[in-house]
Amino acid sequence: MENHKQQMKKYWRQNIRTVLILLSIWFLVSFGFGILLAEPLNAIKIGGYKLGFWFAQQGSIFTFVVLIFVYVYKMNKLDEAFDVNEK
Amino acid sequence: MDILTWTYILVGLSFALYIGIAIYTRASSTKEFYTAGGGVSPLANGMATAADWMSAASFISMAGIIAFSGYDGSVYLMGWTGGYVLLALLLAPYLRKFGKFTVPDFVGDRYYSNKARVVAVFCALFISFTYVAGQMRGVGIVFSRYLEVDIETGVLIGMTIVFFYAVMGGMKGITYTQVAQYCVLIFAFMVPAIFISIQLTGNPIPQLGLGGTVQDGTYLLDKLDGILADLGFHQYTAGRKSLTDMFAITLALMVGTAGLPHVIVRFFTVPRVRDARLSAGYALVFIAILYTTAPAVAAFGIYNAIDTVAGQPVDNLPDWVENWQKTNLIVVEDKNNDGLVQYLANPESNELTVDKDIMVLAAPEIAELPNWVVGLVAAGGMAAALSTAAGLLLVISTSVSRDLFRTFVPAMTEKTELIIARMAAAVAVIIAGYFGINPPGFVAEVVAFAFGLAAASFFPVIIMGIFSTRMNKEGAIAGMISGLVFTLGYIIYFKFIHPEANNMDNWWFGISPEGIGSLGMLINFLACFVVSKFTPDPPEHVQEMIQDIRIPRGAGKAQDH
Numbered sequence: 001m002e003n004h005k006q007q008m009k010k011y012w013r014q015n016i017r018t019v020l021i022l023l024s025i026w027f028l029v030s031f032g033f034g035i036l037l038a039e040p041l042n043a044i045k046i047g048g049y050k051l052g053f054w055f056a057q058q059g060s061i062f063t064f065v066v067l068i069f070v071y072v073y074k075m076n077k078l079d080e081a082f083d084v085n086e087k
Numbered sequence: 088m089d090i091l092t093w094t095y096i097l098v099g100l101s102f103a104l105y106i107g108i109a110i111y112t113r114a115s116s117t118k119e120f121y122t123a124g125g126g127v128s129p130l131a132n133g134m135a136t137a138a139d140w141m142s143a144a145s146f147i148s149m150a151g152i153i154a155f156s157g158y159d160g161s162v163y164l165m166g167w168t169g170g171y172v173l174l175a176l177l178l179a180p181y182l183r184k185f186g187k188f189t190v191p192d193f194v195g196d197r198y199y200s201n202k203a204r205v206v207a208v209f210c211a212l213f214i215s216f217t218y219v220a221g222q223m224r225g226v227g228i229v230f231s232r233y234l235e236v237d238i239e240t241g242v243l244i245g246m247t248i249v250f251f252y253a254v255m256g257g258m259k260g261i262t263y264t265q266v267a268q269y270c271v272l273i274f275a276f277m278v279p280a281i282f283i284s285i286q287l288t289g290n291p292i293p294q295l296g297l298g299g300t301v302q303d304g305t306y307l308l309d310k311l312d313g314i315l316a317d318l319g320f321h322q323y324t325a326g327r328k329s330l331t332d333m334f335a336i337t338l339a340l341m342v343g344t345a346g347l348p349h350v351i352v353r354f355f356t357v358p359r360v361r362d363a364r365l366s367a368g369y370a371l372v373f374i375a376i377l378y379t380t381a382p383a384v385a386a387f388g389i390y391n392a393i394d395t396v397a398g399q400p401v402d403n404l405p406d407w408v409e410n411w412q413k414t415n416l417i418v419v420e421d422k423n424n425d426g427l428v429q430y431l432a433n434p435e436s437n438e439l440t441v442d443k444d445i446m447v448l449a450a451p452e453i454a455e456l457p458n459w460v461v462g463l464v465a466a467g468g469m470a471a472a473l474s475t476a477a478g479l480l481l482v483i484s485t486s487v488s489r490d491l492f493r494t495f496v497p498a499m500t501e502k503t504e505l506i507i508a509r510m511a512a513a514v515a516v517i518i519a520g521y522f523g524i525n526p527p528g529f530v531a532e533v534v535a536f537a538f539g540l541a542a543a544s545f546f547p548v549i550i551m552g553i554f555s556t557r558m559n560k561e562g563a564i565a566g567m568i569s570g571l572v573f574t575l576g577y578i579i580y581f582k583f584i585h586p587e588a589n590n591m592d593n594w595w596f597g598i599s600p601e602g603i604g605s606l607g608m609l610i611n612f613l614a615c616f617v618v619s620k621f622t623p624d625p626p627e628h629v630q631e632m633i634q635d636i637r638i639p640r641g642a643g644k645a646q647d648h
Contacts, residue, residue, distance in 0.1 A: 012637055019176045022454045026172045030165045030341075035333045038158075042324065048298040048306030053324040056161035057153075058294060061168045061375050068368035069176045075180075075207040076361060086359045 011082040018074050022067050030060040093462035100464045101271050102248060104166050105473070108267060109252030109260040117501050120257030120508055121188040121485055122355045127262055129362040133369025135265035136353045138470070139478035140167075140344075140374060144472035145381075146272055150616025151443025155386035157315075157323040160385065162333060166340025168371060168378050168537075171544075173345040175367035179354040181553045183363035184636045188355060188547060190348045190484075191490040197552040198560040200496040201494055206567050208490045211348045215479045215486075216518070218349075218537045222476040223523025232414060232448070233465035239524050245473065246520040253474055253477045253484075256513045258578060261477045262356060268470035274374060275467025278460055279450035281379050283387045286454055293383035301390075311390055318397070319432030323386065327546075329591065334552065335602030342608055343538025346546035349478040353483070360639035376566045388446035396439055397430035404428070407452035414584030480519065482513035519585040536578050536600070542569035551615050556633050562619030572610030577603045 031043060038052030044052060079085035090414075114120040127135070145167070153160030185193055191211055197205025223242055226249075230241025252260045284296035288307060301307050321327055344350065353370075354363045371399040379619040395405050401421045411417045418440040447468075451460040465592055488508035493499060497508075544567050551558040551566075578600045581589040591597055598606060624630075635641075 004316050006626050007453055008634070008638065015637075017491070022176060023172070026169065030337065031334060034161060035337065036330060041372050046298070048300060050308070050324050051157055053161075053308070054298070056158060057164055058297075058379055060165050061379050063370050064168050064172050065368070067172050068364075068371055071176055072361070072364045072368055075364060079361070079639050084638045086361060086639055086641075 014078055022071055026067055029055060031064040033062045090458045090461045093459045094465045097462040097466045098469055104267055105264045106251055108263045109256040112259045112263050113255045114259045117504050119259045119507055122532055123259040123262045126358055127356040129264050129357055129366035131358050134269040134373055136370035137373035138269035138474035139266040139353060140350055141471055142222055142475035147444050147447050147468050150381045150384040151446040153382050154389040154446050155443060158326045159328050162336045164378055166337045168340040169420040171346025171367055171371040175364055177550055178345060179363040179367050180360045181636045183354050184360050189485050189490055190351050198563045200560040202417050203560050203564050206564055208486050211486050214537045214541050215482045218544035219476055219479040219519045220522035222472050223519045228522050229468040242520055242523040246516050249473055249476050250516045253480045258430035258481055261481055265474045268474040270468040272467040275463045276377055279454055280384050280455040282317055282456055288388050293380045297383040297386055314393055318430055329597050331597045332599050335598040336606045337420045339539050339542050339604030341600050342542040343544045346541035349482045376434045380482055392441055393430060396428055399428055401426055401428055407449050411449050416445050446502055480512050480515050483515040487511035500629040539574050539604025542604035543574040543611055547608055547611040556630050559619050559622055559625045561622040562615040565618040566611040566615035569614040570607045573610050574604055574607035
């Protein structure tokens with residue numbers, strides 16, 4: 001039982017770590033690239049897009065989608081590893 | 088066939104479809120009424136969430152807002168999509184595992200307090216009512232514009248339709264009608280966008296077209312920056328809002344999205360925790376299709392408007408301008424009588440006024456698409472407004488029947504509860520309809536603030552409820568009330584008491600009322616922390632419950648008590 005509790009603590013810590021990593025990327029692409037650093041990034045151009053503007057209106061949204069699917073994949077793995085997945 | 092006939096046919100067909108689905112899937116138990124029986128597939132729930140989420144404002148107005156504000160409009164794009172990351176990573180899986188029906192359910196159980204539950208019900212009702220009044224108005228406007236009836240008649244027709252499937256079908260009926268509504272609205276949004284993109288940039292994908300070149304070989308965005316600067320406007324790709332305000336508004340919208348009860352409850356309808364996570368991903372994909380296209384529609388629209396109207400002779404304007412002048416959505420006024428249309432930043436000499444809604448509404452005509460496409464856009468706008476209104480009405484009826492009646496009359500039978508839920512939905516439809524017909528002047532403004540209030544009330548309390556085993560009822564109640572009162576106070580002060588003082592010099596830390604929810608959220612968190620430090624720990628069984636919701640295994644379908 002004690003062992004099980006330890007395991008669950010470990011599961012929760014790894015869960016938190018995954019979430020924190022993904023949320024820092026979430027913050028970086030939107031608040032970072034899209035807002036705070038948008039002006040310097042606008043000096044770089046990709047096709048017709050200024051990079052800061054692209055992150056604010058396109059790039060951040062694409063990244064958000066990818067982040068959720070990475071989270072789904074990582075969590076399904078983690079659930080399996082700790083044997084807490086749903087049958 | 089003319090536009091009006093096509094509109095009647097397409098809107099009529101789509102309504103018949105929604106009502107058909109509602110009859111086929113009507114709810115027979117409270118579980119079906121609240122959470123569609125908990126058996127919705129993640130993909131279907133993702134689509135339903137997207138339709139629930141994208142309102143008439145997203146469909147009709149957002150592209151126009153971006154067209155006239157350029158880079159500053161990004162707050163809506165990032166704010167209304169980024170919230171789904173928070174929802175997927177921090178809320179949806181745990182609330183699904185918790186396995187009850189509503190947000191106040193969670194707050195009440197987690198904080199072992201009916202006081203906390205009632206505060207949560209109050210927040211949920213307040214947010215949902217302000218939001219739904221705006222939707223009903225949207226329904227009325229779309230009807231009156233396309234079907235050429237009065238706004239009042241439009242609202243009444245909309246009320247009847249929503250009444251029918253929200254009251255009959257409950258969550259089950261709403262879910263499957265929303266799936267159909269998503270398909271209608273996304274098709275209606277994409278068809279004109281794709282054709283305009285081809286016309287203007289030669290690229291069929293609007294997201295790429297926005298970064299593409301126009302006929303003379305220069306990049307669209309560069310050209311737009313140049314034209315706007317020449318006319319005395321701000322550059323399209325540069326911001327006017329301060330960094331702090333951009334930051335605060337984006338954060339308030341993101342967190343508010345994650346705290347909106349009608350969005351959260353959608354994740355109670357899937358069978359498993361892993362489905363809740365996946366479903367949030369699908370929802371964002373479906374939302375992102377529209378949200379990444381909207382900035383393209385915005386830039387194409389403003390470019391087209393300037394290119395085809397500005398500087399042209401007043402008596403030789405394109406057909407779509409003539410058509411929409413009748414509705415006063417475009418106003419051309421030759422002030423200096425030179426026979427040409429001047430579009431200028433200076434309001435004194437500007438001769439062209441374009442309503443923001445025109446960017447989407449007139450898109451099919453600008454692209455010279457056949458009449459049926461106009462009818463399609465009308466059906467799409469209706470779908471967007473109706474699906475959101477229905478989702479909100481469900482939250483209102485659930486809050487009343489379950490969170491209030493069930494809590495204080497626990498002996499009530501399921502059948503009685505279902506009748507009360509349906510009656511509450513019916514009353515809510517009538518109140519919403521009343522506000523739709525007689526909108527209080529502030530409805531449009533208040534809708535944006537529903538997000539600030541959701542951010543400042545629900546979000547911190549739910550997050551702490553999951554991620555802290557230490558957080559207790561005293562902290563939660565203090566947090567919700569202080570966050571809500573602060574945010575509401577700030578908004579009321581600047582919007583209603585001293586609207587003349589509503590400018591950057593008077594704002595706290597340069598944060599506008601739109602963004603103040605972020606500060607309210609921090610205050611909520613702070614109050615939670617401080618108060619919980621000086622009050623007793625939550626009881627043992629609550630701490631066990633928190634451990635339990637953190638682990639996916641063992642999530643049954645949404646449970647009654």
